């Protein structure tokens with residue numbers, strides 16, 4: 001056999017069936033009629049352990065620019081929590097389908113390709129980024145696809161996410177899998193890493209520069225743990241915030257210049273009305289927090305950027321401690337959406353408030369390349385079995401999850417596997 005005809009795909013025996021049990025691998029490229037999935041239904045909206053139920057559903061049909069991926073492992077994100085709760089929006093109001101399969105992160109193997117797909121072939125090992133768009137408007141052609149009216153998040157605004165044996169995605173969502181990582185490690189990082197990448201490097205002229213200082217809320221969390229590492233790769237300084245001393249070493253070991261414990265301060269929640277005694281108390285505490293930052297950055301040296309996502313509880317302080325001409329970049333309001341701040345500091349100190357949402361392919365791919373080159377640690381905190389998938393989301397809902405990012409095994413039968421061959425060997 002000529003060397004260049006070797007596909008590199010493992011050859012193995014497997015029966016053709018309509019439905020495979022979890023961990024059972026069909027013949028390469030054979031698409032069964034049905035699959036197992038954790039599905040949410042509108043009438044089940046509520047906490048993940050009741051909203052998500054195991055169901056047998058049809059394997060999605062491929063369009064010409066789409067790719068069917070056999071999911072080996074899936075990442076756990078807040079999206080699964082929000083989709084279960086149906087808050088702040090119900091995904092059913094967007095896509096109108098009878099069930100919703102959540103899951104916006106995955107590692108897996110390309111199992112079938114649409115007839116217009118050129119960049120990927122059956123057998124390729126991939127990770128999936130969660131931005132979809134129709135690709136046909138000005139934003140997608142010369143602009144920023146994240147501004148397209150068709151922009152949507154796979155597994156949150158689409159009904160066909162990664163909490164299933166197969167998932168159907170646009171070909172442009174695929175990126176090469178870092179081969180040094182296990183299936184579960186490769187599944188855990190893309191959503192939060194790419195979001196952090198766009199927040200830090202996607203908003204010129206406030207894209208992060210060497211030597212700058214960034215305050216990172218939730219520094220031990222999914223977004224925060226990558227923000228700290230990305231700030232390091234840029235030669236800038238991260239000041240991380242935690243709520244428990246047990247997280248300090250984790251954040252310092254990721255490369256933070258300093259760590260503050262928010263429990264040592266009392267300036268959280270909405271801003272009290274300006275010029276009241278309550279405001280004076282808040283201001284005193286906010287200055288104490290700002291002074292603690294100066295102890296790390298140098299006296300009077302405010303941060304160039306604040307990496308925001310808690311929202312309501314931290315926003316008044318974020319807008320205060322960022323320097324003149326600096327930027328507060330925000331991608332969420334986990335603690336509440338009613339953000340307040342003292343606008344005098346915003347206009348007099350000419351600060352920028354920048355919203356940020358996930359990332360486009362170029363940004364996600366740049367972030368992924370850093371992972372491929374082993375410059376970043378995936379910070380996988382915990383791996384769950386397929387049957388524990390709703391419970392992993394309950395942990396996140398209760399903020400009881402460990403520092404880093406969580407993963408769930410889907411078709412990978414156990415942890416620590418890096419290839420399809422290892423998965424096939426585990427069958428015997």
Ligand SMILES: C/C=C/C(=O)SCCNC(=O)CCNC(=O)[C@H](O)C(C)(C)COP(=O)(O)OP(=O)(O)OC[C@H]1O[C@@H](n2cnc3c(N)ncnc32)[C@H](O)[C@@H]1OP(=O)(O)O
Pocket residue numbers: 078079082087088089104130153191195332358
């Ligand atoms: C990668 C990971 C990502 C994440 O994790 S993100 C976190 C999880 N995601 C979320 O929490 C999603 C949050 N999204 C939302 O809550 C909603 O998505 C928004 C509040 C952002 C938007 O709400 P909506 O109802 O979808 O759209 P509207 O644009 O507000 O439209 C509502 C109605 O208002 C009309 N309208 C909009 N702009 C104007 C205007 N400037 N003047 C007059 N009317 C306007 C529209 O047409 C429409 O009306 P009509 O309901 O009748 O169609």
Ligand SMILES: NC(=O)C1=CN([C@@H]2O[C@H](COP(=O)(O)OP(=O)(O)OC[C@H]3O[C@@H](n4cnc5c(N)ncnc54)[C@H](OP(=O)(O)O)[C@@H]3O)[C@@H](O)[C@H]2O)C=CC1
Pocket residue numbers: 077078079191192195217218219220221222223224241242243244247262309310313314331332333334335356357358359399404
């Ligand atoms: N728009 C987008 O594209 C994206 C948005 N998101 C959103 O970002 C948010 C965070 O996601 P992720 O990083 O994965 O979540 P994690 O739970 O992993 O991390 C969030 C961190 O926030 C901190 N936190 C919790 N409560 C508060 C509080 N009251 N004040 C300050 N900090 C608090 C916690 O750290 P500690 O208690 O130690 O301070 C926690 O570790 C979610 O709402 C998610 O939906 C996520 C990815 C993409």
